[in-house]
Amino acid sequence: MEPSQAVCRTVRGDVDPGALGRVLSHEHLLSLLVGPGALGRDADAAEFDDAQVEAAVTALSGLRELGFGTVVDLSPYGDVGRDAHGASVALLPRIAEAAGLHIVSGTATYREEFSPEWVKQTGIDELVRRFVADATTGIGTGTGIGGSGVRAGILGEQPTSEGRITEHEERGLRAAARAHHLTGLAISTHTTHGTMALEQIDLLEDERVPLDRVVIGHMDNHPDLDYVRRVLDRGVTVGFDSIGKQLWDVRRPPLPDQHPDGPYTKAAIKQSDRTRAHRLAALVAEGYADQIVLSQDLTGGQMWLNPATHGRHGYSYLGRVFLRQLEESGVGGEAVDRMLIANPARLLSVPAR
Structure with a gap:
């Protein structure tokens, strides 16, 4: 794709x-008031949007x-700050303007236990139609009840569970794959602790x-670096995208009411x-810098659990603190530029239309 023919x-x-x-390649900008210890407050809808x-x-x-x-905001439908029909996505342009930053929105479903009912009941063909509409006319327009006016710039984060891929998750991944062929958008996935990447x-x-x-997301959380190498050797890009998330609780659905x-x-x-x-540093030294992107996956709950990283620095932690650690580990500026600039730009580029 010639640069003059490509846009993000x-x-x-x-x-x-x-x-x-x-580029921060995997974030959730509408999740800061969601989760334990987050900064939420009682408010009506407009006040909460402003907050x-x-x-x-x-x-x-x-x-x-x-x-x-x-x-890049990779919040899926019905989870971490994104409502079931995409209306909350309409806040992202306000954030982009006020912060003076570009924001790219993803579109995806999530794990079944966190998904809205319409996702659980939707077949693969309808999911493909929904994703294509999100990319071409705006997130939420596929519902028939209006949309956000925000077009998706990437397909993701499309998930799998820890150690397994459910029927629900396979349907979402295949729908994203087929939507890719119709839109040209790249696909970004969620692995649970790096499992099921292959x-x-x-x-x-x-x-x-x-x-x-x-x-393939969250590969910095897999304990076996040789496994990460096997993933990279398939030709994908991997996300080291939980930087600053040094402690976190594993998300589970709420306990049932009958639990004692x-x-x-x-x-x-x-x-x-x-x-x-x-x-x-090891992967960069081995020549994998062209296949890695970086991010923090920051949420309100993670700010509470990691007060010295996410809680203190917000989205600036990676650039302000972690890059110094990378430099001390022997990673030079040219490799950093590939992981933070060149690789995301390549992945986010699509033909102008």
Whole structure:
């Protein structure tokens, strides 16, 4: 694709890929008032919308000074701040204007336990139609009840569960793959702790998706670097996209009402950024810098659980703190530019239409 023929689709319109600057490739800008310890408050819908915009703009402050020009919001339908019909996406242009940044919106379904009822009952052909409408006429227009006016610029984050791919998840992945062929948009996935990455690739390859248009997400959370290498060797890009998320509770559906009072088991994860930096340095030294993108996957709950990283620095943590750790691990500026600028621009580029 010639540069003059390519654009990146942002929530305020198409822009030249060279205008993106550094890119955070996996975020959730409407989730800062969602989750334990988040900054939510009792308010009517308009007040809550204003509060979401204000929280996002505050968390984004400082990014421009660090060379970042773009944030990719990968919130799926019915989860982490995005309502079932896309209306909340209409807040993203307000955030982009106030923060002075480009924002790219994804479109996706999520794991069944967090999905709205319409997703659970929708067949693959209707999901494809929905994703294509989100990309061409605006997120939510496929519902027939109006939409956000915001066109999706990427398909994702499309998920799989820990250690398995459910029928619901396979349907979503195949729908994203078929929507890719109709829109040209890249696909970004969610793996649960890095599991099922190779199976995701097999499924997308079965749908004839070119693997250089695929990002396999959350691979910085897989404990085996050799497994990450196997994923990279298939030709996809991987996301080291949980930077700053050193402690987090594993998300589970709410306990049923009939669960007895008393203790219950809840899993949690620790993954230090020092480990992430050392693993990234190893992969860069081995020649994989052209296949890695970086981000933080920041939410309100993660700000509470990680007060020294997300809680203190917001979206600036990666550029302000983590890049110094990468430099100390031997990763130079040219490799950083590939992971933060060149690779995202390539993935977000689509033919002008």
